[in-house]
Amino acid sequence: MTSLLRRGLSLLGILLGWQLALPAVANTCSWDNTPPGPMDFQADVGNVYVPRDAAIGSIFGPKERLLFTNSQNSAEIRCSTDGSVVLEFNARATSPMVSGINACTDPTKIFQTNIDGVGVCITLEFPFNGTGSTTFYPVNGVPTVPFDAVTIRRMISPFLLWRLRNKVTLVKTGPIAPGAHTLNRQLFDGFFTGLGLGLRYGLHGTIIQSQCAVGANPVSVDPVPLGDWNTSDFTHPGFTTAPTRFSITLSSCEADPTDTDQATAYIRLDGANGSQPVGDGSDGVFSLSNGSAAAGMGIQILHEDGVTPVPLGADVSFGTIENNKDKTLGFTARFYQTAERSEINGGNAEGALAFTLTYQ
Numbered sequence: 001m002t003s004l005l006r007r008g009l010s011l012l013g014i015l016l017g018w019q020l021a022l023p024a025v026a027n028t029c030s031w032d033n034t035p036p037g038p039m040d041f042q043a044d045v046g047n048v049y050v051p052r053d054a055a056i057g058s059i060f061g062p063k064e065r066l067l068f069t070n071s072q073n074s075a076e077i078r079c080s081t082d083g084s085v086v087l088e089f090n091a092r093a094t095s096p097m098v099s100g101i102n103a104c105t106d107p108t109k110i111f112q113t114n115i116d117g118v119g120v121c122i123t124l125e126f127p128f129n130g131t132g133s134t135t136f137y138p139v140n141g142v143p144t145v146p147f148d149a150v151t152i153r154r155m156i157s158p159f160l161l162w163r164l165r166n167k168v169t170l171v172k173t174g175p176i177a178p179g180a181h182t183l184n185r186q187l188f189d190g191f192f193t194g195l196g197l198g199l200r201y202g203l204h205g206t207i208i209q210s211q212c213a214v215g216a217n218p219v220s221v222d223p224v225p226l227g228d229w230n231t232s233d234f235t236h237p238g239f240t241t242a243p244t245r246f247s248i249t250l251s252s253c254e255a256d257p258t259d260t261d262q263a264t265a266y267i268r269l270d271g272a273n274g275s276q277p278v279g280d281g282s283d284g285v286f287s288l289s290n291g292s293a294a295a296g297m298g299i300q301i302l303h304e305d306g307v308t309p310v311p312l313g314a315d316v317s318f319g320t321i322e323n324n325k326d327k328t329l330g331f332t333a334r335f336y337q338t339a340e341r342s343e344i345n346g347g348n349a350e351g352a353l354a355f356t357l358t359y360q
Helices: 002-020
Strands: 028-031 039-051 059-070 077-080 088-093 110-112 118-124 147-150 159-161 163-172 180-192 196-213 244-254 264-271 285-287 297-303 315-320 327-337 353-359
Touching: 039 163, 110 180, 118 180, 118 196, 163 196, 196 353, 264 327, 315 327
Parallel strands: 039 196
Antiparallel strands: 028 077, 039 059, 059 163, 077 159, 088 147, 088 180, 110 118, 118 163, 180 196, 196 244, 244 327, 264 315, 264 353, 285 297, 297 327
């Protein structure tokens, strides 16, 4: 009995000695080297193109672009806890937020940048997304700034921070002026237990609106000559004359040269000066304009092939625009008989259309 008791006491002494030998844990956050921070993170999104007519609330550029952003100074944060102390991280907005825009994971967390019409959502990744043992857990589940996060268990190894994994989502929040705009905005500060202000975060880059210029005389020939025809040529409704080619040129186009999903040019044709679509406008036929003496006919507008009608009152795609290149939209036009032969009258026959360009 004595021998067994001694062995038990000896084993207990070994266990107690091992426990007492555990290294002390700081249970706080501190600067790991000198000079101390705060750390300065400046994320760069590069050149980002946005279609001129993108809808409010639409996301442009790469969706949730993941950036690895290094601190601009040599400061580094170290946090550790044995689980008895909860450490906190608080990401606090320093830029105004935008309301009423339905975009991003949380529509209430869209920052307004220094560019009118451009907002941004920032989501932090490891070690603020609750994955792994050396991490902070977002209180509300998603580390989209602003947010609070805490440690909830003992860290197996210290938390070290000198780089941020961050997702950037750019959002159109309103009209954006044409041309290139410099993005430069401080968005939020980060606070740590034991340190107070530990990091600052800013966003940089260039936002470029994809579009083309319309010169003073964009139509190749205006008015488009449809030729002289005898009334006897118009033999039945649906008769058409030979088509005349013309084009509309868009110049100085700006588009993302690296994106395969480039902005597309759309054109919408609507009647002007008294000209109106005939029927639903799907066959591209419109009536003669005010001041025309001729009757019983209209004008039909078609694509460059001279066969396919261009629907009126609708946005029609004419393909992508290329950066630093002109874009030519090709058309043909011809007279189109709309009445019986007995109702055809001679005289001047004119029609007018207005065009509206959009880019998506």
